[in-house]
Amino acid sequence: xxxxxxxxxxxxxxxxxxxxxxxxxxxxxENILYVGDTARCPYGPRPEEQVIExxxxxxxxxxxxxxxxxxxxxxxxxxxxxxxxxxxxxxPVVGVILPGTRAALKATKNNKIGIxxxxxxxxxxxxxxxxxxxxxxxxxxxxxxxxxxSIVESNESHSSVAKKIVAETxxxxxxxxLDTLILGCTHYPLLRPIIQNVMGQSVTLIDSxxxxxxxxxxxxxxxxxxxxxxxxSEKRICDFYTTGxxxxxxxxxxxxLDLSTISVSHIELGGTTxxxx
Amino acid sequence: xxxxxxxxxxxxxxxxxxxxxxxxxxxxxENILYVGDTARCPYGPRPEEQVIExxxxxxxxxxxxxxxxxxxxxxxxxxxxxxxxxxxxxxPVVGVILPGTRAALKATKNNKIGIxxxxxxxxxxxxxxxxxxxxxxxxxxxxxxxxxxSIVESNESHSSVAKKIVAETxxxxxxxxLDTLILGCTHYPLLRPIIQNVMGQSVTLIDSxxxxxxxxxxxxxxxxxxxxxxxxSEKRICDFYTTGxxxxxxxxxxxxLDLSTISVSHIELGGTTxxxx
Numbered sequence: 001x002x003x004x005x006x007x008x009x010x011x012x013x014x015x016x017x018x019x020x021x022x023x024x025x026x027x028x029x030e031n032i033l034y035v036g037d038t039a040r041c042p043y044g045p046r047p048e049e050q051v052i053e054x055x056x057x058x059x060x061x062x063x064x065x066x067x068x069x070x071x072x073x074x075x076x077x078x079x080x081x082x083x084x085x086x087x088x089x090x091x092p093v094v095g096v097i098l099p100g101t102r103a104a105l106k107a108t109k110n111n112k113i114g115i116x117x118x119x120x121x122x123x124x125x126x127x128x129x130x131x132x133x134x135x136x137x138x139x140x141x142x143x144x145x146x147x148x149x150s151i152v153e154s155n156e157s158h159s160s161v162a163k164k165i166v167a168e169t170x171x172x173x174x175x176x177x178l179d180t181l182i183l184g185c186t187h188y189p190l191l192r193p194i195i196q197n198v199m200g201q202s203v204t205l206i207d208s209x210x211x212x213x214x215x216x217x218x219x220x221x222x223x224x225x226x227x228x229x230x231x232x233s234e235k236r237i238c239d240f241y242t243t244g245x246x247x248x249x250x251x252x253x254x255x256x257l258d259l260s261t262i263s264v265s266h267i268e269l270g271g272t273t274x275x276x277x
Numbered sequence: 278x279x280x281x282x283x284x285x286x287x288x289x290x291x292x293x294x295x296x297x298x299x300x301x302x303x304x305x306x307e308n309i310l311y312v313g314d315t316a317r318c319p320y321g322p323r324p325e326e327q328v329i330e331x332x333x334x335x336x337x338x339x340x341x342x343x344x345x346x347x348x349x350x351x352x353x354x355x356x357x358x359x360x361x362x363x364x365x366x367x368x369p370v371v372g373v374i375l376p377g378t379r380a381a382l383k384a385t386k387n388n389k390i391g392i393x394x395x396x397x398x399x400x401x402x403x404x405x406x407x408x409x410x411x412x413x414x415x416x417x418x419x420x421x422x423x424x425x426x427s428i429v430e431s432n433e434s435h436s437s438v439a440k441k442i443v444a445e446t447x448x449x450x451x452x453x454x455l456d457t458l459i460l461g462c463t464h465y466p467l468l469r470p471i472i473q474n475v476m477g478q479s480v481t482l483i484d485s486x487x488x489x490x491x492x493x494x495x496x497x498x499x500x501x502x503x504x505x506x507x508x509x510s511e512k513r514i515c516d517f518y519t520t521g522x523x524x525x526x527x528x529x530x531x532x533x534l535d536l537s538t539i540s541v542s543h544i545e546l547g548g549t550t551x552x553x554x
Contacts, residue, residue, distance in 0.1 A: 002410075029411075098498045133279075134306075136506050215495050221375045222496065229413050 002228035006031035006237060007216065008067035010058040013041035013153045013244070014252045015187035016073030019096065021257055022213040023071075024238070029227045030220075031237040033065055037269060038244025042149040043076040044118025044185075051120060055081040057269040059089070061241070067091065068225050071216060075100075075117050075185050075208075079124035092219050099215050100182050100208030101130040105138075107204045108180040112139045114173050114203075116195075117184030119144045127184055141176050145169045145185075152187040155252050157194075166194045173199070182206045190256060240264045279505035283308035283514060284493065285344035287335040290318035290430050290521070291529045292464035293350030296373065298534055299490040301515070306504045307497075308514040310342055314546065315521025319426040320353040321395025321462075328397060332358040334546040336366070338518070344368065345502050348493060352377075352394050352462050352485075356401035369496050376492050377459050377485030378407040382415075384481045385457040389416045391450050391480075393472075394461030396421045404461055418453045422446045422462075429464040432529050434471075443471045450476070459483045467533060517541045 007023070009016050013036045020034060035058045037043075043051050055077040059070060070093045072078045072085070078095030086093040104113050115127045122144040131138050147169065151162045173181070181203050183189055189207040196205055220226040230236065242249040242264060250264040284300070286293050290313045297311060312335045314320075320328050332354040336347060347370045349355045349362070355372030363370040381390050392404045399421040408415050424446065428439045450458070458480050460466055466484040473482055497503040507513065519526040519541060527541040 092499075094499075102494065102498070133505055134503070214491075215499070217379065218492050218495055219499065221379070222369075222371075222492070226411070228410055 003068055003225040004031060004227045004230075005066050005068035006033045007069045007071060008062035008065070009034045009071045009073045010055065010062065010077070011036050011074040011186055012043040012076065013038045013149070013187070014190075014249060014256070015149070015152065015185060016071075017253055017256050018186050018189040018207060019071060019073040019209040019212055022209040023216065024257065026213045026217055027220075028236070029229050031227065032239070033062055033067060033237075034240045035061055035267070036240070036242045036244070036249060038153065038242045038249060040243065041153055042118060043074065044120045044144075044146060044149060046120065048080045048120070051076055052081045052084065054270070055085065059085055061267070061269060063089070069094065069216065069219065071212065072096065073186050073212070076120040079121050079126040092223055094212060094215055094219065096186060096208045096212050097126050097184075098130060099211035100184060100206055101127060101134065103208060103211040104180050104182050104206045105131070105135055107206060108138070110177065110179045111135070111137050112141070112176065112178050112180070114141045114143065114176060114178040114181040115184045116143050116145045116170070116173075116181065116188065118149060119146050121184050127182060141173060141178065143170070143173055148191060149185065149187045152190045152252075155248065157190045162191065163194050166191060167198050170195065170198045178203055180204045180206060183208070238263070241267045243267060243269050280345055280502040281308060281504045282343050282345035283310045284346045284348060285339035285342070286311045286348045286350045287332065287339065287354070288313050288351040288463055289320040289353065290315045290426070290464070291467075291526060291533070292426070292429065292462060293348075294530055294533050295463050295466040295484060296348060296350040296486040296489050299486040300493065301534065303490045303494055304497075305513070306506050308504065309516070310339055310344060310514075311517045312338055312544070313517070313519045313521070313526060315430065315519045315526060317520065318430055319395060319423075320351065321397045321421075321423060321426060323397065325357045325397070328353055329358045329361065331547070332362065336362055338544070338546060340366070346371065346493065346496065348489065349373065350463050350489070353397040356398050356403040369500055371489060371492055371496065373463060373485045373489050374403050375407060376488035377461065377483055378404060378411065380485060380488040381457050381459050381483045382408070382412055384483060385415070387454065387456045388412070388414050389418070389453065389455050389457070391418045391420065391453060391455040391458040392461045393420050393422045393447070393450075393458065393465065395426060396423050398461050404459060418450060418455065420447070420450055425468060426462065426464045429467045429529075432525065434467045439468065440471050443468060444475050447472065447475045455480055457481045457483060460485070515540070518544045520544060520546050
């Protein structure tokens with residue numbers, strides 16, 4: 001039995017690529033479709049209802065493409081929309097928050113865990129709730145880092161401006177004796193070297209990508225929907241769609257995924273303009 | 278939201294304790310019920326229909342106890358009964374073969390994987406099929422070790438007879454250049470030091486217990502049925518039932534799980550006597 005329908009990944013922009021990178025490694029037989037809503041990125045400061053609506057638009061786009069599983073590779077969207085979408089769809093839906101939580105609890109030794117994320121994710125309290133439910137003895141420190149996503153989306157992750165902003169933003173975390181810091185936004189692993197440098201080598205950074213893809217791999221087995229290795233003549237499909245500039249997306253994706261060629265297309269989603277409240 | 282119903286574990290005897298050991302570590306908030314069908318152990322040489330029937334009897338016993346998830350912690354039963362039972366029950370059902378397969382594929386570097394198991398498991402070809410489907414380049418060597426389960430069930434795992442039998446049985450595997458050996462029976466981890474010694478330190482032994490419990494942990498999250506940490510006044514329930522001698526079971530369980538007290542009761546299952554064919 002095999003199922004060659006693609007797995008869908010959605011994110012507010014390029015952040016979900018950090019999850020796709022793991023999928024390319026751990027799931028060599030699977031076809032992948034990715035939607036990044038770059039035009040409306042960042043999601044972090046947007047009202048909850050708007051993030052839910054945008055997430056549904058990406059989801060509907062991929063459902064029409066006959067995906068067999070949906071990965072909400074965006075923490076902000078997972079925090080506010082996962083339960084609703086999982087409930088509504090008849091395919092498995094995976095978010096990034098519980099995998100990140102599990103990975104952090106595995107890694108910590110002193111039970112002092114930090115979380116950095118967008119305004120939306122931090123305000124939702126999702127990580128804090130999940131950590132406290134699993135391990136009430138954990139001390140959790142949360143910090144919203146509203147500038148990080150824009151740095152990554154503008155392909156400035158390696159600039160000196162990025163270094164300065166990251167160092168200033170994380171300053172308040174440095175004396176909390178954290179041994180584990182959750183990168184609670186899929187964009188942040190692209191800033192990993194800078195974040196690690198600021199926090200020091202003794203802090204374990206948790207990128208939920210690997211753990212999320214392990215969950216995807218398990219669920220593919222559990223629901224018997226894994227794809228089988230293709231014949232040599234068939235190539236794995238890995239297509240990217242962005243609501244923003246295909247060129248900018250392609251530049252970041254090629255460098256992050258370490259691929260020489262990549263298929264990126266521009267798409268339009270929604271059409272309704274939402275006034276921000 | 279929390280769910281304090283127990284997770285059920287079933288095995289032909291004490292083998293599933295190697296999975297429970299991991300569950301005690303990874304899932305400190307969960308209540309556990311265990312049935313070991315010691316009186317009819319080993320399952321390995323029995324006809325398929327009989328193993329399916331016995332597995333159903335253990336399953337029904339636990340379903341009456343209102344379990345929220347079933348772990349078939351027995352490779353022989355997983356090989357022949359998992360699909361049928363998973364299909365029939367409205368709770369999640371987990372086996373040990375796919376987790377073992379995933380763990381082996383993660384561990385191997387030279388793609389030469391060995392599998393040892395009962396006659397029933399090896400005859401079913403379940404591991405071989407799963408490995409080949411995921412990674413066709415894998416060279417798989419299978420070996421039935423029909424004497425190992427009885428050694429463990431008679432609490433002889435540390436005896437010199439055990440050493441001799443294990444060394445003789447595994448002789449034919451030693452020149453296969455395996456770098457990974459799946460302990461394809463949940464009893465075998467109790468013989469782990471002897472098996473490791475015979476195979477040499479360069480061979481990674483895969484005990485599917487840890488990987489199975491990771492799957493259980495993920496599914497508890499996925500289906501939102503995890504239990505929450507109990508108040509200090511509540512104690513985690515961990516009850517064992519055996520169709521054989523409670524005393525012998527208790528002795529093995531206490532030593533393997535490293536617990537000073539343990540609750541083991543004798544139960545009767547079935548009633549029909551099956552003639553072996």
